[in-house]
Amino acid sequence: MRDRAIFAGQLIFTLLVAAFLIVPALLSMLAGVTANYFRGIRSGLTLQWVLQVWELYSDTIFRSFLIAFAALAVTLVVGVPAAYALHIRNDRLSRAVEEIITLPLAIPGLAIALALILTYGGFAGFRGSWLFILAGHAVFTLPFMVRAVLAVFATIDIKTLDEGAASLGAAPWRRFRDVIVPNARPGILAGSLMVVTLSLGEFNLTWMLSTPLTKTLPVGLADSYASMRLEVASAYTLVFFVMIIPLLIAMQIFAGTRGSAVGAAR
Amino acid sequence: MIVFRRSRRSTRAAIVMTKRAFAGLCLIPLAILVAAFFVLPLARLVATGASGELGIKAYAAILLNERYRTTLTNTVLLAAATTIATLAIATVTGLFLQRHKFPGRALVVAMLTFPLAFPGVVVGFMIILLAGRQGLIGEATLRLFGDKEVFAYSMGGLFLGYLYFSIPRVILTIMAAVEKLDPSLEEAARALGAGPWAVYRDVVLPGLNPAFIASGAIAFATAMGAFGTAFTLATDVAVLPMLIYTEFTLSANFAVAAALSVGLGLVTWAILALARTYGGATVAAAG
Numbered sequence: 001m002r003d004r005a006i007f008a009g010q011l012i013f014t015l016l017v018a019a020f021l022i023v024p025a026l027l028s029m030l031a032g033v034t035a036n037y038f039r040g041i042r043s044g045l046t047l048q049w050v051l052q053v054w055e056l057y058s059d060t061i062f063r064s065f066l067i068a069f070a071a072l073a074v075t076l077v078v079g080v081p082a083a084y085a086l087h088i089r090n091d092r093l094s095r096a097v098e099e100i101i102t103l104p105l106a107i108p109g110l111a112i113a114l115a116l117i118l119t120y121g122g123f124a125g126f127r128g129s130w131l132f133i134l135a136g137h138a139v140f141t142l143p144f145m146v147r148a149v150l151a152v153f154a155t156i157d158i159k160t161l162d163e164g165a166a167s168l169g170a171a172p173w174r175r176f177r178d179v180i181v182p183n184a185r186p187g188i189l190a191g192s193l194m195v196v197t198l199s200l201g202e203f204n205l206t207w208m209l210s211t212p213l214t215k216t217l218p219v220g221l222a223d224s225y226a227s228m229r230l231e232v233a234s235a236y237t238l239v240f241f242v243m244i245i246p247l248l249i250a251m252q253i254f255a256g257t258r259g260s261a262v263g264a265a266r
Numbered sequence: 267m268i269v270f271r272r273s274r275r276s277t278r279a280a281i282v283m284t285k286r287a288f289a290g291l292c293l294i295p296l297a298i299l300v301a302a303f304f305v306l307p308l309a310r311l312v313a314t315g316a317s318g319e320l321g322i323k324a325y326a327a328i329l330l331n332e333r334y335r336t337t338l339t340n341t342v343l344l345a346a347a348t349t350i351a352t353l354a355i356a357t358v359t360g361l362f363l364q365r366h367k368f369p370g371r372a373l374v375v376a377m378l379t380f381p382l383a384f385p386g387v388v389v390g391f392m393i394i395l396l397a398g399r400q401g402l403i404g405e406a407t408l409r410l411f412g413d414k415e416v417f418a419y420s421m422g423g424l425f426l427g428y429l430y431f432s433i434p435r436v437i438l439t440i441m442a443a444v445e446k447l448d449p450s451l452e453e454a455a456r457a458l459g460a461g462p463w464a465v466y467r468d469v470v471l472p473g474l475n476p477a478f479i480a481s482g483a484i485a486f487a488t489a490m491g492a493f494g495t496a497f498t499l500a501t502d503v504a505v506l507p508m509l510i511y512t513e514f515t516l517s518a519n520f521a522v523a524a525a526l527s528v529g530l531g532l533v534t535w536a537i538l539a540l541a542r543t544y545g546g547a548t549v550a551a552a553g
Binding site for chain 1: 314379380
């Protein structure tokens with residue numbers, strides 16, 4: 001009897017916490033397709049707000065995808081070889097390098113953005129282009145890629161595989177391409193999902209790095225929260241959810257099949 | 267035979283040599299990226315902090331100037347309150363969800379982890395929908411008590427926003443830690459006559475300590491640096507990231523903004539480094 005009461009109490013508490021998190025998200029999804037949020041659902045369902053968001057902000061959506069995939073390309077080209085090198089060398093230098101590249105996780109995005117602006121703000125062409133935002137995103141997401149790949153290297157005997165291929169006469173570049181990368185694939189995939197998700201939602205850095213001509217989706221969201229009617233802001237948020245949910249589901253499936261590696265990378 | 271051995275050893279040495287050289291090559295793109303867009307800018311930030319009228323004393327002003335000190339205190343208190351509340355909530359729900367199987371459990375877990383990918387700005391909007399001028403809580407209190415309760419734009423709203431942001435992350439860490447607890451320890455305690463509360467107090471909670479330290483440090487550091495939520499709520503509460511932002515963009519006070527950013531970065535970095543020393547496994551902060 002007492003156990004049942006404790007169980008019920010915990011269940012109610014857990015459901016309340018879940019409601020706190022999910023109710024506002026559902027409200028915003030609903031508000032985005034409601035004709036008049038103030039009058040409620042009776043006013044009817046409509047797609048006019050979503051269409052208005054598309055007219056006003058579609059450029060931010062495309063730019064966010066452009067930056068996310070560019071950040072993915074950079075972190076793949078830079079991060080995967082680096083993870084291999086850090087794993088192989090495993091000396092004091094590589095630990096110091098690992099420490100430095102994970103620093104962007106410990107330092108607030110606002111500080112990194114200020115640092116970038118103070119350094120490159122004078123280069124107007126660079127400052128005003130989407131590449132400036134990419135620079136920030138690449139530095140911020142890189143540790144997630146490196147860590148995800150390192151996590152996989154820690155579970156397989158990469159040194160033996162590498163030496164085996166070497167003793168068969170494969171050149172370093174070929175070994176990297178044909179042996180290391182295929183074996184690191186789960187980590188690369190987990191890291192890629194992380195990088196794209198984080199880049200799409202990044203605001204702390206991006207707000208400062210963007211210009212009125214290089215707004216990304218989260219920057220546009222902040223803009224709409226401040227200046228648009230609630231229905232438009234909600235419809236815009238709905239668009240963001242639609243973009244981000246498949247990535248979240250992919251991460252969940254992936255985490256399910258591979259233990260908690262994705263969670264660990266986070 | 268000897269000749270063969272020697273040649274094998276030398277090819278092995280050659281392999282190791284080229285391998286180290288290749289590993290070095292692999293680090294070059296990383297070195298360029300990180301030097302150009304992280305190390306150099308950070309050095310510039312630290313230098314700018316000392317370049318104003320106050321010179322190097324700008325860093326001392328963070329603590330000596332009353333306005334900055336009040337903001338810093340506010341931010342630390344808010345971050346600490348967020349951390350404690352998040353840990354308490356996440357421990358109760360995490361333990362419950364990991365220990366009980368019931369219909370709909372997967373759905374509840376999905377609901378609790380869904381906001382993981384929400385940036386701070388979106389979290390701010392969620393709080394506006396809950397406690398803002400057209401919010402749910404306002405509507406409910408208006409109908410029940412005839413008085414519209416709106417607190418999204420105050421300290422309470424900010425606190426709620428930070429809770430919203432950190433609960434999913436901390437719950438995941440705690441659930442993973444609960445899963446790794448050794449159930450035989452609890453059975454032993456029970457067999458020795460410990461009641462359910464004693465088992466929790468003396469066995470379960472100490473076992474979760476590393477997870478508390480790791481996830482608590484992240485919640486604290488994230489709350490210290492959170493900008494998006496405070497920005498969306500356009501809050502009148504002075505928190506450090508908002509102060510840095512206004513100093514930089516509105517007052518064009520670059521030196522003070524840089525000094526405050528360096529101070530903030532040092533605090534969050536130190537918290538995470540301490541947690542890593544005392545808490546074992548770390549999880550990275552995001553957002």
